[in-house]
Structure formats: C-alpha cells, structure tokens
Amino acid sequence: LIQLLQQPERRQQMGxxxxxxxxxxxxxxxxxxxxxxxxxxxxxKVN
Numbered sequence: 210l211i212q213l214l215q216q217p218e219r220r221q222q223m224g225x226x227x228x229x230x231x232x233x234x235x236x237x238x239x240x241x242x243x244x245x246x247x248x249x250x251x252x253x254k255v256n
Contacts, residue, residue, distance in 0.1 A: 231238075
C-alpha cells in the first residue's frame, strides 16, 4: 500500500477523489501499518 502511495501514475489511475481520500488518511494508514509491524515483531520474539 505504501508503495502504491509512492507511485504517481498509480495515484492518477485512482482518480482525484481517491487521491484526496488517500492524502487525508495517509497518516492514519502509516500509524496502522507501523503498529501492525510492531505487533508482528513482538509475536515473533515469543515463538
């Protein structure tokens, strides 16, 4: 998903409305992905 955000041609395909939604939610998406990644690393330590 982050790679998608970094590819301008893909964002153009999404259309202006999609890009606005992505821009508005980018911070939340990155926090979510960071949290999931952290939980995954913690889970790996347990096993």
